[in-house]
Amino acid sequence: MSRLPVTGVGAVASIGRDPGEIFAALCAGRDGRHPLRGFNRDWYNADCLYEVDDRPAPQTDTVGRATALLLDAVGQAARDAGLGDDLSDVPILVGTGLRELRSLELWWRDGRPFGAERMHFGTALRERFGALDTHTISNACSASLYALALAVNLLELQEADTVIVAGVDVITESMFGLSDRLQFDPPDRLRPFDRDRKGTVMGEGAGAIVLRREAPADRGAVHGWVRGVAVNCDAFHATAPDPHGIAAAVRQAHDQAGVKAEDIGLVMLHGTGTQLNDAAEATALSDVYGPHIGSPLMTGMKSMTGHTSGASGVLGLLVALRAMGQGVVPPITGLDNPAAEVAGFRIVRDTPVEEQVDLAQIDAFGFGGINAVAVVEAGR
Numbered sequence: 001m002s003r004l005p006v007t008g009v010g011a012v013a014s015i016g017r018d019p020g021e022i023f024a025a026l027c028a029g030r031d032g033r034h035p036l037r038g039f040n041r042d043w044y045n046a047d048c049l050y051e052v053d054d055r056p057a058p059q060t061d062t063v064g065r066a067t068a069l070l071l072d073a074v075g076q077a078a079r080d081a082g083l084g085d086d087l088s089d090v091p092i093l094v095g096t097g098l099r100e101l102r103s104l105e106l107w108w109r110d111g112r113p114f115g116a117e118r119m120h121f122g123t124a125l126r127e128r129f130g131a132l133d134t135h136t137i138s139n140a141c142s143a144s145l146y147a148l149a150l151a152v153n154l155l156e157l158q159e160a161d162t163v164i165v166a167g168v169d170v171i172t173e174s175m176f177g178l179s180d181r182l183q184f185d186p187p188d189r190l191r192p193f194d195r196d197r198k199g200t201v202m203g204e205g206a207g208a209i210v211l212r213r214e215a216p217a218d219r220g221a222v223h224g225w226v227r228g229v230a231v232n233c234d235a236f237h238a239t240a241p242d243p244h245g246i247a248a249a250v251r252q253a254h255d256q257a258g259v260k261a262e263d264i265g266l267v268m269l270h271g272t273g274t275q276l277n278d279a280a281e282a283t284a285l286s287d288v289y290g291p292h293i294g295s296p297l298m299t300g301m302k303s304m305t306g307h308t309s310g311a312s313g314v315l316g317l318l319v320a321l322r323a324m325g326q327g328v329v330p331p332i333t334g335l336d337n338p339a340a341e342v343a344g345f346r347i348v349r350d351t352p353v354e355e356q357v358d359l360a361q362i363d364a365f366g367f368g369g370i371n372a373v374a375v376v377e378a379g380r
Contacts (some may be wrong), residue, residue, distance in 0.1 A: 054069075108119075197278065230373050
């Protein structure tokens with residue numbers, strides 16, 4: 001596979017409005033948990049989510065929030081890459097779990113004006129940036145890394161010189177209500193890989209990168225390099241993950257990048273805080289890394305951002321690039337009692353670790369065994 005440069009970045013999450021703010025909050029251990037902002041608290045057992053604070057008033061909601069976050073992240077990345085606001089010649093690939101389903105809920109229940117064409121992000125991307133070539137990939141929690149894999153294909157096949165890869169999701173009331181009914185003792189926070197974890201807590205966010213086929217003349221404009229992206233679908237179970245499918249995706253990503261497990265210095269864990277997902281990811285990593293399992297630093301961002309669904313992969317990639325660029329790896333918070341399956345793992349806990357890392361792996365796994373893993377290299 002080619003070594004493809006990342007020349008622009010943008011992001012929005014509950015803990016910050018751009019990649020710098022998000023990374024600073026992660027390093028400081030600040031999370032975005034807050035009592036429900038958009039839903040009636042009297043209807044649910046759970047009382048906290050990791051929502052982006054952009055609503056006009058408490059317990060109110062507006063249509064088009066996912067689209068607004070996406071446009072923000074894409075605009076940031078385009079400006080950072082020097083592309084400006086005219087993206088008519090740039091394909092934009094968007095990974096998402098639920099698109100604008102929240103807006104559809106508000107239309108159906110409350111009669112809020114919302115046209116069906118707004119379910120497709122391409123409408124707003126065309127209006128805002130003149131984008132003519134847009135695609136939405138709805139592959140659950142691995143969607144944005146699936147979008148990255150497709151972008152790599154476009155560049156390697158010389159179908160494009162520049163591609164924008166993005167991911168976005170906001171919390172829908174139907175999804176939140178479903179999870180709330182399944183969690184009789186709802187978690188008050190997301191605690192990946194902790195023995196006492198109770199389950200995941202949803203979050204919101206958007207991320208975007210500009211990926212090019214060739215590096216610009218100004219090498220200082222390169223945030224990092226995409227070395228390999230692997231995707232598979234093991235179809236093991238509707239929701240339960242399969243360690244074998246995850247391990248296969250990790251190995252394929254390493255092969256595409258031309259690296260071995262012992263070359264990886266940082267793993268951005270998927271780490272959803274659920275019993276089955278955390279255990280399956282840990283089992284797969286133990287299988288792939290073997291005697292080198294204690295070598296790479298391991299961290300994740302969901303303990304502070306919540307599970308951002310389709311945006312989580314690209315957000316993890318952005319954090320990995322910044323961690324390598326600054327020589328600082330942010331921690332997982334709330335990991336007080338590590339589960340047995342991560343014994344021997346070099347997980348960063350509570351406080352950041354200063355260490356130079358050259359290669360990072362980003363994990364993203366979704367319902368139905370939809371697995372995606374990326375390998376990125378430092379920009380220096």
